[in-house]
Amino acid sequence: MAFSVLKRQAxxxxxxxxxxxxxxxxxxxxxxxxxxxxxxxxYEIAQxxxxxxxxxxxxxxxxxxxxxxxxxxxxxxxxxxxxxxxSDQELLQGMEEFASRANLSAEGLIAELAKVGIxxxxxxxxxxxxxxxRKAVRARFAGQVPVSENDIDRALxxxxxxxxxxxxxxxxxxxxxPGREADALALAQQLSDTVTSExxxxxxxxxxxxxxxxxxxxRLDWMPLANLPGAIGAAVxxxxxxxxxxxVSVPGAVVLFQLRDVALDQSAEPLAVTVEWADxxxxxxxxxxxRIRANADECNDLYGLARDLPADRLTITKQPAGxxxxxxxLELARLDPGEVSLALARDGFRxxxxxxxxxxxxxxPVTRDQVREAVINQKLEGLAExxxxxxxxxxxxxxx
Numbered sequence: 001m002a003f004s005v006l007k008r009q010a011x012x013x014x015x016x017x018x019x020x021x022x023x024x025x026x027x028x029x030x031x032x033x034x035x036x037x038x039x040x041x042x043y044e045i046a047q048x049x050x051x052x053x054x055x056x057x058x059x060x061x062x063x064x065x066x067x068x069x070x071x072x073x074x075x076x077x078x079x080x081x082x083x084x085x086x087s088d089q090e091l092l093q094g095m096e097e098f099a100s101r102a103n104l105s106a107e108g109l110i111a112e113l114a115k116v117g118i119x120x121x122x123x124x125x126x127x128x129x130x131x132x133x134r135k136a137v138r139a140r141f142a143g144q145v146p147v148s149e150n151d152i153d154r155a156l157x158x159x160x161x162x163x164x165x166x167x168x169x170x171x172x173x174x175x176x177x178p179g180r181e182a183d184a185l186a187l188a189q190q191l192s193d194t195v196t197s198e199x200x201x202x203x204x205x206x207x208x209x210x211x212x213x214x215x216x217x218x219r220l221d222w223m224p225l226a227n228l229p230g231a232i233g234a235a236v237x238x239x240x241x242x243x244x245x246x247x248v249s250v251p252g253a254v255v256l257f258q259l260r261d262v263a264l265d266q267s268a269e270p271l272a273v274t275v276e277w278a279d280x281x282x283x284x285x286x287x288x289x290x291r292i293r294a295n296a297d298e299c300n301d302l303y304g305l306a307r308d309l310p311a312d313r314l315t316i317t318k319q320p321a322g323x324x325x326x327x328x329x330l331e332l333a334r335l336d337p338g339e340v341s342l343a344l345a346r347d348g349f350r351x352x353x354x355x356x357x358x359x360x361x362x363x364x365p366v367t368r369d370q371v372r373e374a375v376i377n378q379k380l381e382g383l384a385e386x387x388x389x390x391x392x393x394x395x396x397x398x399x400x
Contacts, residue, residue: 188247
């Protein structure tokens with residue numbers, strides 16, 4: 001954290017206050033802006049600006065501080081309207097979680113912030129506004145963020161892909177004018193459900209997209225995955241080539257993405273991955289193969305199909321990817337969960353290799369409930385942006 005520069009700034013501010021007397025100090029607490037019936041003072045702006053500098057946030061610190069404080073006021077007002085609040089324990093947990101990002105306790109971070117003139121109350125206000133907004137978003141969209149088992153499977157698979165990726169995507173940006181957000185979301189969902197080819201996506205982009213890329217069918221050039229915002233990057237990462245994302249809500253629009261290609265950065269650190277896979281020895285008969293494939297969408301389905309066969313005809317193994325035999329590992333690398341390969345044979349049988357799951361190797365296994373919660377939070381991020389825009393559009397913001 002950038003404390004050294006801010007220490008000098010804080011010292012300079014203290015000297016100015018000492019030399020100019022109480023008049024300037026009083027001015028710091030005069031209103032700078034009103035957001036509906038709530039006040040933002042010069043002091044709060046100065047505090048938030050220094051805090052943003054500590055966080056190395058981009059942009060002009062004062063401009064970004066004012067913008068953030070306006071959002072804080074809108075978020076707090078909405079939380080109060082919905083009857084939401086925070087317990088002391090919730091606030092403390094939120095402060096500890098934030099401080100842990102700097103490898104500090106909440107008390108330790110408050111002490112460091114105090115050295116550069118940032119009051120503990122400013123830190124608490126920052127954290128509490130974020131926690132209240134999270135509650136408000138969940139209350140507003142409760143029951144409106146469905147998460148399927150397939151969503152959880154895709155999230156687990158997405159975690160196993162290296163982060164040092166370049167992606168080739170197309171975009172389709174549907175304007176969501178105030179009061180017409182539902183129409184934009186409905187159109188985006190319809191396109192997401194029905195567009196199945198690159199040509200179809202390009203045609204839809206030319207017809208519906210408001211982005212500058214519309215004339216080019218929405219096609220973007222290669223870009224690092226890390227360049228995309230978190231929610232968008234996660235949506236793209238979950239796609240296979242040619243697939244279209246679920247609608248992603250952004251301020252003033254709903255966006256769809258189609259993944260056209262992915263390129264690995266070969267210099268990236270490999271991830272430790274665990275795979276679970278099935279090896280089913282079946283008759284090399286096209287009719288039998290077709291029957292089994294038609295009745296097996298996941299590894300559990302294979303147990304029923306192998307019920308009357310010798311036990312050694314079906315094996316399901318879970319192990320680190322590096323321990324999988326090379327021929328099988330190469331086949332698994334091409335598969336998503338539930339997909340099969342029939343390229344290998346053994347002892348006169350065709351080997352049906354099915355990928356059951358692929359996940360990061362962890363000291364403590366992650367539960368599907370934890371993944372579900374993460375997917376819900378990811379989907380809520382996009383909805384929260386539109387929600388905040390609604391509040392901002394309806395607010396009365398004025399100078400004194």
